[in-house]
Each structure stands twice: as structure tokens, then as C-alpha cells.
Amino acid sequence: MSNVTEVSADLAKIVGAEHVLPGSTAHYLHDATEARGLLGFADCVVLPETVEQVAEVMRCCYERSIPIVPRGGGTGFAGGCVPQGGVVLSLERLTKVRAFDPFSWKMHVEAGVPTGRVHRLARENGLIFPPDPGAAEQSQIGGNIATNAGGPHAFKYGVTGAWVTGLEVVLPPGNIVEFGGPFRKDVAGYDLKSLMIGSEGTLGIVTAAWLKLLPAPECALPVIACYADAASGCGALERVLGSGLVPAALEYLDAGTIAASGGAFPWPLPEQAGFMVIAEADGTRAEAEALCEELREALGEDALELYSPSARETEPFWRWRHGVSIAVEAALGGKLSEDIVVPFEHVGRAIAATVELGDRYDLPALSWGHAGDGNLHATFLLAPDDTAALERADAAARELFALAVELGGSVSGEHGIGLVKRDALSSLADGTVRSLYAEIKDIFDPAGLLNPGKKL
Ligand SMILES: Cc1cc2nc3c(=O)[nH]c(=O)nc-3n(C[C@H](O)[C@H](O)[C@H](O)COP(=O)(O)OP(=O)(O)OC[C@H]3O[C@@H](n4cnc5c(N)ncnc54)[C@H](O)[C@@H]3O)c2cc1C
Numbered sequence: 001m002s003n004v005t006e007v008s009a010d011l012a013k014i015v016g017a018e019h020v021l022p023g024s025t026a027h028y029l030h031d032a033t034e035a036r037g038l039l040g041f042a043d044c045v046v047l048p049e050t051v052e053q054v055a056e057v058m059r060c061c062y063e064r065s066i067p068i069v070p071r072g073g074g075t076g077f078a079g080g081c082v083p084q085g086g087v088v089l090s091l092e093r094l095t096k097v098r099a100f101d102p103f104s105w106k107m108h109v110e111a112g113v114p115t116g117r118v119h120r121l122a123r124e125n126g127l128i129f130p131p132d133p134g135a136a137e138q139s140q141i142g143g144n145i146a147t148n149a150g151g152p153h154a155f156k157y158g159v160t161g162a163w164v165t166g167l168e169v170v171l172p173p174g175n176i177v178e179f180g181g182p183f184r185k186d187v188a189g190y191d192l193k194s195l196m197i198g199s200e201g202t203l204g205i206v207t208a209a210w211l212k213l214l215p216a217p218e219c220a221l222p223v224i225a226c227y228a229d230a231a232s233g234c235g236a237l238e239r240v241l242g243s244g245l246v247p248a249a250l251e252y253l254d255a256g257t258i259a260a261s262g263g264a265f266p267w268p269l270p271e272q273a274g275f276m277v278i279a280e281a282d283g284t285r286a287e288a289e290a291l292c293e294e295l296r297e298a299l300g301e302d303a304l305e306l307y308s309p310s311a312r313e314t315e316p317f318w319r320w321r322h323g324v325s326i327a328v329e330a331a332l333g334g335k336l337s338e339d340i341v342v343p344f345e346h347v348g349r350a351i352a353a354t355v356e357l358g359d360r361y362d363l364p365a366l367s368w369g370h371a372g373d374g375n376l377h378a379t380f381l382l383a384p385d386d387t388a389a390l391e392r393a394d395a396a397a398r399e400l401f402a403l404a405v406e407l408g409g410s411v412s413g414e415h416g417i418g419l420v421k422r423d424a425l426s427s428l429a430d431g432t433v434r435s436l437y438a439e440i441k442d443i444f445d446p447a448g449l450l451n452p453g454k455k456l
Contacts, residue, residue, distance in 0.1 A: 004043045007066055007087065011046045014056045019093070021045040028088045031076040032135075033420055035334045036382075036390060040082035042069070049093040051168060051176055051207040058205065059174030061087050067452050070201035072143025073114065075135040077337060078418025080147065080200045084453050091142050094207060099182075102127060105213040106165070106182055111142025111206045118211065127213040130157035133414075134322040142206045147416045148198035152249035152321065153280075155372035157214075159414075161197040166210035169196055171203075172445045182210045195440070200416045201451040203444040217282040220248065221292040222314055224307040225299040226273040230254060232302040233275030234348035237371050239298040240279060241344065247295060249372070251278040253324065254351055256366025257379075261327035264320055266313065270304040277371070278321065324368055325377070332364070334384035336393040338421075340404035341375045341413030353403050354378040361392040375413035401427060417455045425455070 004023070012020045021028070023042035030039055043066065048054045061068045067086025074081055081088075094110035101107075102125040109118060116136040122129045132151035133139055139149070145167070150159040157163075166180035179193035180186050186193075196204055227233040233252060240250060253261070255274040262269050277299055281291035292308065300306055309317045329335045342350045351367055354376065358365020364381040378400055380393040401411045401424045411417075411424040426434065437456055441448070 003064070003066075007060065007064055008044045010060050011044065011057060011087070014060065015046055015048050015053050019047040019049070021047070028071060028074070028090060029083065031074045031079060031081050033077060033079045033082065035329050035384070036336045036393075036420075037334070037384060038079050038082055038420065040084055042083040042088045043086055045088040045090060047090050047093050051094070051170065054089065054094075054170045054205055054207050055174045055176050057087070057089055058170055058172060062173035062447060062449060065447065065449065067449050069451050070142075070146070070205045072111070072140035072146065073135070073138040075139045076143065076147060076418060077339065077415040078200075078412070079420045080416055080418035080451070080454055081143075082419055084419070086449075086452075089205065091140060091205075091207070094142075097121065098208060100125075105215070107211045107213060108182065108208060109141055109211060110208045111140060111145075113141050115139045115141060115144055122213050123216065126216055128216045129163060129211060129213055131160040131163060134325055136322075141209055141211070145197055145206050145209055146199065146201050147414070150370065150373065150375065150414045152251050152278075152370060155250050155370060156246060156248040161194060163212045164193065164197060164209050165212050167193050167196055167206055168208040169204040169206055172447065172450055176207075180210065184212065198416065200418060200455045202441060202455045203450065205450075217284070217288070219285045219288040219311070220280055220282040220314060221288045222278060222280045222309050222317060223292055223295045223299055224309070224317075225277045225303040226270050226305045227275040227277070227303055228272050229274045230348060230351050233277050234351070235302060236277050236299045237347065239301065240295065241372070243294065243298050245291065245294055245298060247279040247291070247372070248282045249278065249280045249370075251321070251369065252276065252351075252371040253368040254355070254366055256355070256364065257324060257328060257368040260331045260366065261320075261324045264323065264327065266309075266317055266320060267307055273304060328366065328379060328381070332381045332383050334382045334386075335379050336382065336390065336397060337377055337379040338397050338400055339369070339375060339377055339412050339414045340400055340409060341373065342404055342407045342409035344372070344374045346407040346409070347371055347374055347376070350376050350378070350403065350407065354400065357396040357399055361396040363389060363393055363396060365396070370413075373413065374409065398424070419454055422453075422455070
């Protein structure tokens with residue numbers, strides 16, 4: 001019997017034969033980097049239903065020295081869940097809401113619960129779970145934690161990690177442990193919960209999380225402004241922060257992004273629109289209305305057009321905003337999209353540099369993103385089968401990473417390092433830091449079997 005047949009038979013004893021799929025099952029071999037042609041390969045796919053099964057699966061793989069690749073919703077942009085051999089462990093059947101206490105604003109959910117379900121459950125009870133990454137119906141809470149996902153409202157509310165108080169994790173070779181719990185403060189030991197958050201499935205498998213929630217703001221009022229060019233738009237962004245205003249979200253779209261996604265924008269756009277700023281005021285009705293007025297004033301100077309959606313129009317508007325990434329990809333059928341982060345004062349320079357790189361490498365280039373956080377989705381468009389364009393886009397991305405570091409920023413503000421950005425991490429961390437990364441990995445996963453080849 002081959003090793004693959006043997007391990008599949010052992011895994012079937014743990015989870016049931018119907019929950020072990022052939023390694024060739026296409027759904028489990030890619031994530032959102034498919035748009036740049038990344039496809040993996042696996043020995044088999046296993047779908048456990050409980051934390052105990054996750055632990056047994058890990059033990060079985062560890063004993064046989066078989067790599068394990070944790071998979072959430074497969075919406076990652078870094079190839080983090082794309083297998084390079086071994087067993088794909090999908091968390092999709094861990095979908096229980098173990099506890100929900102609206103009166104003390106907390107929820108205990110299993111890793112496979114889709115982000116959108118957490119949003120809805122909180123909302124139906126007058127609460128919010130603020131992290132709002134764009135693919136919320138497909139991504140899972142476990143994947144959001146493993147990538148420390150952000151989103152537009154991270155500007156005011158912070159990224160996923162800020163909303164996690166406890167984790168249940170399976171550590172190699174198959175031990176179930178808890179970090180933190182249903183309490184909001186904990187300084188007793190080392191902060192291992194935070195080490196897990198953003199570790200991209202390389203240190204442990206998250207099986208459940210205690211999430212902190214917040215009473216929903218009474219009112220959220222977006223303000224959208226269009227400008228002729230990036231210079232006037234970036235001036236407006238600086239006026240918002242410079243005036244001490246704190247919107248819930250502060251976003252931008254450059255000219256190329258408006259061209260690719262503006263067709264579905266809910267209102268007519270000015271013909272000369274070359275830059276868009278999106279801000280949102282929230283709070284009690286009185287607070288939101290007062291902040292909205294101040295935002296209109298700060299954004300209105302130099303604007304071609306200002307929009308203030310009504311309460312009824314707000315949700316369709318954000319749905320459009322969350323679809324920008326997909327609209328951009330549809331322009332040529334593929335894209336290489338990065339997520340560099342720079343200090344706020346350098347956002348304008350990074351936006352201009354993305355377009356300049358596109359000109360130099362003969363690729364349509366554009367960007368949009370979370371301006372208040374200095375986080376750019378700098379993107380090069382390509383046809384899916386154009387390997388020469390992909391090589392040029394890779395080279396352009398390398399220059400972009402170097403620029404982000406030179407400006408005092410980082411190569412990834414949201415999507416993580418995964419498979420596709422491993423080389424970029426070395427440009428960021430010096431030798432001492434790199435050794436610490438390697439030693440931490442070694443402590444948690446001494447045989448190097450958990451999501452090998454990712455992040456480090
Ligand atoms: C249209 C679109 C819009 C997006 N918008 C945003 C955005 O605004 N902000 C943002 O941050 N991201 C965004 N993303 C990227 C993506 O949705 C996030 O990175 C998300 O957190 C990935 O979650 P997932 O469940 O799909 O994880 P996957 O893609 O399945 O996996 C991502 C990584 O996490 C690991 N992993 C998954 N589950 C677990 C687990 N339970 N335990 C341990 N490791 C695990 C995997 O091994 C992999 O390394 C967007 C993606 C798309 C397609």
C-alpha cells in the first residue's frame with residue numbers, strides 16, 4: 001500500500017471515509033491567488049468535525065512525517081492554504097456557535113464559522129463584530145484569525161486580533177490547548193494568543209475562538225468624495241486626520257480602480273473623477289450627524305462631487321466597495337495584488353509609485369485601499385495565461401516591497417506572507433529577528449510539518 005493510501009485509510013478511521021477526499025479535489029488546491037495562476041497539489045483532503053478529530057488527524061500526520069495544511073474559506077491572497085503536498089485539513093465542518101452572550105458582548109465560535117454569520121448573529125442582537133474583510137461570506141473566523149485580517153473599519157476599530165480574547169488551538173504533535181478565554185484582560189503569562197494570531201497556520205491550528213463584540217452604533221453615515229487627481233484626494237485625506245476627525249473608515253480608490261469598478265458605483269460619477277475618498281461617521285445619531293458634517297467640510301474642498309448615502313443606501317454602497325477587488329480582477333481576467341503598508345504621510349507617494357512601476361513594467365497598474373491605515377492594494381492587471389506579464393508583475397512587486405520598507409512601512413498589512421511573499425519577509429527582518437522567527441517555529445512545530453514553506 002502506498003503512503004497516501006495508508007494515511008487516507010487511517011484518517012478515514014478518525015473522521016469517516018466520506019470525509020477524506022482525494023488530493024486532486026480541485027476546490028482545495030487554490031485560494032484567491034488563483035488570479036495569478038497559483039495551484040497546489042495534495043496527497044488527500046480531510047474534513048474533521050470536532051477539535052478532538054483535528055488533534056487526532058494532526059497526531060496521525062505527525063507520526064508519519066506528513067505535512068498538514070490548514071484551510072479556512074480559501075479566500076486568502078497569499079497562497080497560505082495552497083498545499084505543496086501533504087494533507088489539507090479543512091476546518092469547514094467546525095461550524096458550531098458554542099456560546100453567545102449578548103448581554104456581556106461575547107461569542108464563542110468554532111473556527112469554520114463564516115465571518116458573515118458572526119456579523120449577522122451579532123447584528124440581530126444589537127451588537128457588532130467590527131472586523132470586516134471583503135470576502136465575509138466565504139472566509140472563516142479561523143482564517144481571519146490566522147491572517148489577522150483587517151478591512152475598511154479597522155481604521156477606527158482595529159484588526160481581527162483586537163477582537164479575540166481567547167483561542168482553542170491544536171499544537172503539534174496533537175495537543176489541544178487554550179490561550180486566554182472569555183475575559184477581556186490577561187497578563188498572567190506570555191501572550192501566546194497574540195503569537196497565534198497572524199501566524200498563518202504555521203504554529204498551530206485554531207479550532208475555536210472567544211470573540212469580543214460591541215454594541216452597534218446607532219447610526220453610520222458614509223461620505224464619499226470624488227477628485228480630479230490623486231494629489232487633491234490625498235490632500236483631503238490629510239485634512240481629515242489633521243483636523244482630528246475619527247471616521248470609522250477612511251478609504252481611497254485611484255483613477256485606474258475607478259475606471260475598473262465605477263460602472264457599478266450606485267450614483268453617476270463625474271467624468272473627470274481620478275480619485276475617490278470614502279469616510280464613514282458613526283456613533284449615536286447626533287454624533288454621527290455632527291461628524292458627517294465635519295467630514296463633508298474637510299473632504300469638500302477641491303472635490304468634484306460629494307455623496308452622502310441615506311441609511312437605506314449605505315448597505316448597497318458598502319457591498320459595491322467590497323466588490324472592488326473582484327471588479328478589478330475582471331478587467332483582464334487576472335491580477336497580482338499586493339497589500340503593502342506605509343506610514344500615513346507616504347500614502348500619496350506609494351499610490352504614485354504603483355502607477356509608475358506599471359508604466360515601467362508595461363502593465364496596467366492601480367491601487368485602492370485603507371488610506372487611514374496606510375494600507376494599499378497595489379495591483380498589476382494581467383491576463384491569466386500571460387506568463388511574461390506575470391514575471392514582469394513579480395519584478396514590479398519586488399520593487400514595491402522595497403519601496404514600502406524604504407518608506408518605513410511593511411510588505412503586508414493584511415493578507416500575510418503565505419507562499420507568494422516569503423522572499424519579501426527577509427527584506428524586512430534583520431538577522432536577529434529572522435533567527436527568533438525560526439526558533440519560535442521550531443518550538444511549536446519541531447518537525448516543520450505544519451504548513452511548511454509558508455511565511456518563513
Ligand atoms: C474579494 C476579497 C476581499 C478581501 N478583502 C480583505 C480585506 O478587506 N481585508 C483582509 O485582511 N483580507 C481580505 N481578503 C483576504 C482574505 O479574505 C483574508 O485573508 C481572510 O482572513 C482569509 O480567511 P480564509 O478563511 O479564507 O482563510 P484561508 O485563505 O483558507 O487561509 C488563510 C491562511 O490561514 C491559515 N488558516 C486558515 N484557517 C486556519 C485555522 N483554523 N487555523 C490555523 N490556520 C488557518 C491557512 O493555512 C492560510 O495560511 C479578501 C479576499 C477576497 C477574495
